[in-house]
Amino acid sequence: MRWLGSKSSTLRCALQSHLRFYELVSGDFSSVNEPIVRSFTPNLDFGVVAQSLAHDLQEFDRSAATATAGSFFLGRESDRTAKCVVTSGRMGLESSSSGGSCSHDLAGGRVRVLGRVAGLKRRFSSTIAKRVEAKCWSCEELSTANPFFICSSCKAIQPLDQDVDFFQLLSVDRRYVQDLKVLERKYKQLQKFLHPDLSSRKSKREQVYAADQSAQVIKAYYTLLDPLSRAQYMLRLGGVNIDEEGTIHDPALLMEIMELREEVEEATDADKLVKIKEQNKNKMLQCENALKEVFQSGRIMHAVPLVQRMAYYRKIIEEITRKQ
Amino acid sequence: MLAHFAKGIARAASSAGQGSRGAVVFGQRAYHEKVVDHYDNPRNVGSFDKNDPNVGTGLVGAPACGDVMKLQIKVDEKTGDIIDACFKTFGCGSAIASSSVASEWIKGRPMDEAVSIKNSDIAKHLSLPPVKLHCSMLAEDAIKAAIKDYKAKRAKAGTEASQSEPVAATA
Structure with a gap:
């Protein structure tokens, strides 16, 4: 690349x-x-x-x-x-x-x-x-709304547009720093009219569209809510596919993770586990702060090692939760 | 990530359709019995002293799934044969089974032969589904890393020894 x-x-x-x-x-x-x-x-x-x-x-x-x-x-x-x-x-x-x-x-x-x-x-x-010129499938009215959820003229639910990214879908700025309360508010606002339960009296076609739209909004919300998945998503938008990254050899990171995993494995009392979990949460927070700077500067390739590190800490936290 | 996952399921489902024996139970993907065997009774779990000059340590990871794998070899310095191997892996069943198999296979083999073990051999042996191929890849990379570490260690010891010789002679 x-x-x-x-x-x-x-x-x-x-x-x-x-x-x-x-x-x-x-x-x-x-x-x-x-x-x-x-x-x-x-x-x-x-x-x-x-x-x-x-x-x-x-x-x-x-x-x-x-x-x-x-x-x-x-x-x-x-x-x-x-x-x-x-x-x-x-x-x-x-x-x-x-x-x-x-x-x-x-x-x-x-x-x-x-x-x-x-x-x-x-x-x-x-x-x-971004300006959208979309045509309602039902009444053929043109709309500049983006994302285009519901036709303003005939109220027909529109099909999901896969080109709209998660930031656009929730109408928030595309940046790493996000106000989680705003995200939640936008998410709930959208679900108020997209939730499939609300379209039960509409046509079959619209029910399908509502289900698609609603599912996509849920996916968008949870992806952007979590600092790790938000970073992974932003990397993917930038053309970096982190899921397919192969083996890493960073000895310092791997040794740290190995030791942490051993510590978790050997820990017998609950207090110890709580302590390790807290430490890992702090480490994730440090990564998140570093990611804020990296995305701000636009050097997205620098986000890759941070995201990898964060994914490891997340895994350790999950492991502790499983054990608790 | 979801799309990736879904693709994996779809692929697994299609391979199930072709009838990979023992890998699928009631339409739900389950581990092959060999994977379960290695997971329940992993061979050669443990650690060698990484500072031992005859020990090579391979430390690799797959950040996408949070796996970390350590594979160590003990080498006979005269013959270059791997006389012992051990591993420690934190990861999914396939990653543990892959490293267990790798540690078994490299034992008693010359290093040059061990380095030629392919991830596809391990994957085939364990009947790993396509989504789990990277676990066997990790094991292959771990073998290579361990041998590389051993060779680097020997080379370093060699240069240090040759440097210290004249000092010893003058003393």
Whole structure:
């Protein structure tokens, strides 16, 4: 997952839209030679691409100037089209010549990013305004609501849109730091009208949609509620699949975990177990705080070892709970 | 993660459909009897002194499932044969069974032969379902890590010995 790139001095994003093919290009290609190819998983939007792009560029060339480009090959079956508006100025590009704005259509399925990239300066936090033009399946009324749960005109429940990520679903900002009370409130608000029990008098089709929507909202809520699964989810959105990471050899971490597991195994009294559990909870909290900084800085690859460490502590806590 | 899990179930269900004997009970996936055997009676559980110059220690982990595995070998320095092996694994039944099998297989074998043990051999022996293949992978990595550790230790001891020789001669 390495980007290849070289320098370019200006950034000017333009949109060239063709049927199912959209290209986001930077202006000056004269000094850009090498193509960049990167595959992303579904549910991806430009903010994420931009963020991971920024991270890799930071690693690749800290002194590079500015410019970013990417071509999006999109394909999806549904007729629903989500529009994402990204203003490059807002994305924090430190370039005076980066005033242009670009937009592209989001789509599901696999998104392949092929682009030519020069550098980006340092910090890169993205803000995305997303606008959706979706058509109600029942009355064909157009809606700009995102996520689109219920048609405002005919009140028909809409099908689940897999392209909407969990943050969008609960309408919270995509960032690691989350107010858990806000999450809970949003979750409960949504369940008030999405819960399948409420649609028992509606059509079969709507019942299915309500069940899907409601299940997805539950999944989103519990994923974002937990600091570990939230981090794992954000990594996945950034194209890093932590579930498939193979064997690790970090001796310091593994030795620590081995010793902790032995301590748990040998512990006979309840007080001792409570003490180890507390220690592990503190360690998880430390990881969580470190993750806040890492995600804030946009260097998501640095989150990987922290997430791994956190997963081990979680496992130990589970083991203690099982034993208690 | 859920999707990953569901995929695993689907795969397990499809392999059940092909009739993997003893691995499936009433549509629910259960461990193969060999896994259960190694889990209930793990072979060679224990520890060697990791500072012993003839001991190699392989410490590996799979963070995705919270597994941690330690495999140690005792090597005859003259022949290069693994004369003893032991392990300690915290993880699921398949990870414990895989390391148990690995420790059994490498005992009495020359290091060069032990290093060629493939995870697929272990997985096949234990009839591990596809979702559990990474457990046998962990065991393979542990063998490799233990042998690497032993060789690194010997190399280090060798250079230290050659460095200390002239000192001994002058003394």
